[in-house]
Amino acid sequence: MDYYPIFLDVKDRCCLVVGGGAVGTRKAFGLAGAGARVIVVSLGFSDELLNRPFSAITLKKKDFQDSDLDGMSLAFAATDNMKLNARIRQAAQKKNILCNIADGPDKGDFILPAVVDRGDLLFAVSTCGASPALSRRLRMAIETRFGREYGILATLLGRIRSILLEQGHDPKGHRKIFCALLDADLPEKIAAGQTHQIDAVLTMVLGDGFSLERLMPDFGSREL
Numbered sequence: 001m002d003y004y005p006i007f008l009d010v011k012d013r014c015c016l017v018v019g020g021g022a023v024g025t026r027k028a029f030g031l032a033g034a035g036a037r038v039i040v041v042s043l044g045f046s047d048e049l050l051n052r053p054f055s056a057i058t059l060k061k062k063d064f065q066d067s068d069l070d071g072m073s074l075a076f077a078a079t080d081n082m083k084l085n086a087r088i089r090q091a092a093q094k095k096n097i098l099c100n101i102a103d104g105p106d107k108g109d110f111i112l113p114a115v116v117d118r119g120d121l122l123f124a125v126s127t128c129g130a131s132p133a134l135s136r137r138l139r140m141a142i143e144t145r146f147g148r149e150y151g152i153l154a155t156l157l158g159r160i161r162s163i164l165l166e167q168g169h170d171p172k173g174h175r176k177i178f179c180a181l182l183d184a185d186l187p188e189k190i191a192a193g194q195t196h197q198i199d200a201v202l203t204m205v206l207g208d209g210f211s212l213e214r215l216m217p218d219f220g221s222r223e224l
């Protein structure tokens, strides 16, 4: 395994993106979408960045300087200048900041996956730098195969799990319960909005007191 995959909590962490073109924009939007505070340092900015829907993205129109890295948790070198990207990495290394380099997998500390965001269910695909186009294609296939109902299912199972864990730890018993729930065609029932059928499954597997109304009062208003 060439890379160690993790899901990073970047909420309220400061991240630096150098380069405000198409690639820098994608990185900045992804970071802001996960709750990070993003500073984009660039000589120019894409229209998307100029009209950004995120207040957590700050634009600084300037040449990159090493001091831009101060206080950052992560750095992304996304300029169209390979030498500059390499210099950003070197400066980041000196300050112990992990750095992603947009123009090559070998030169950075980490690379980004293609992502399918289904709320509590997150898919990430990487080809370890071999073929971003393949990652993108697989991401699209996953998007088609696993719709929003799977994200709702993950949230629902998470809520059931919290209640069960509050009642006590019993990994073997809980595994059985979740296998039964996962064998009950819940994604299809969620997608079809079959609340009565979902309640019937919950009652059958978990007993009384586990209605959809109690576990997920906003079920009806969730977008599919």
Ligand SMILES: C[C@@]1(CC(=O)O)c2cc3[nH]c(cc4nc(cc5[nH]c(cc(n2)[C@H]1CCC(=O)O)[C@@](C)(CC(=O)O)[C@@H]5CCC(=O)O)C(CC(=O)O)=C4CCC(=O)O)c(CCC(=O)O)c3CC(=O)O
Pocket (backbone or CB within 6 Å): 026, 027, 030, 100, 101, 102, 103, 104, 105, 110, 111, 112, 113, 114, 115, 125, 126, 127, 128, 129, 130, 131, 132, 133, 134, 135, 136, 139
């Ligand atoms: C190493 C890595 C570093 C990093 O950026 O972290 C990297 C590097 C480079 N990408 C290049 C090109 C393209 N990148 C995309 C798309 C994505 N690239 C992403 C990640 C990564 N790209 C990391 C490896 C991930 C992996 O291995 O899976 C995705 C998954 C995530 C994201 O960027 O958010 C996002 C898909 C998001 C989605 O749609 O779901 C497309 C497809 C398209 O745009 O249609 C193309 C054109 C087709 C092609 O080349 O495949 C070039 C060559 C530029 C040139 O030709 O000069 C380099 C530089 C090089 O490899 O030297």
Ligand SMILES: NC(=O)C1=CN([C@@H]2O[C@H](COP(=O)(O)OP(=O)(O)OC[C@H]3O[C@@H](n4cnc5c(N)ncnc54)[C@H](O)[C@@H]3O)[C@@H](O)[C@H]2O)C=CC1
Pocket (backbone or CB within 6 Å): 018, 019, 020, 021, 022, 023, 024, 041, 042, 043, 044, 045, 046, 062, 063, 064, 078, 079, 080, 081, 084, 101, 102, 103, 132
């Ligand atoms: N990782 C990926 O997914 C992909 C990576 N690439 C690579 O990423 C690089 C960037 O691609 P794009 O965003 O399309 O390029 P772009 O040309 O649209 O954007 C480059 C940005 O860097 C800024 N910049 C240049 N010199 C700077 C400096 N000294 N200080 C601050 N900002 C500076 C420019 O103002 C511009 O906003 C390309 O060179 C390519 O090799 C390309 C496609 C996909």
